[in-house]
Amino acid sequence: MNELTTQLEVRMPAPGVSVIEISGEVTRESDGALADAYQRASDEAQTIILAFDKLDYMNSSGIGLLVTLLVRAQRSRQSILACGLTEHYRQIFELTRLDEVISIYETEDAALTAAV
Secondary structure, rough: OOHHHHEEEEEEOOOEEEEEEEEEEEHHHHHHHHHHHHOOOOOOOEEEEEEEEEEEEEEEHHHHHHHHHHHHHHHOEEEEEOOOHHHHHHHHHHHOHHHOOOEEEEEEEHHHHOOO
């Protein structure tokens, strides 16, 4: 796999809220790109929304990267929300208990409403 399989766009749709739009695959190779996107997103945000609408694939290493991101956010007293997860990835969040620390919403608009 090449390292360009993950594409991350960071935007700030509201004061104090950043969105990381995740496209492609999230695997071990995504580590640097995800860490960079988190850093850009967290500069002025208390809440970070992970938008998975364009996610094609995420493996166990990708889940591990989300846990690392969650730890960083908790240390900075930031909230992480997720939206756009397919049923498959919702089940994975439930099995790994990520859904207990990352609130999940159907759409970005719903997550944004909850964040502001």
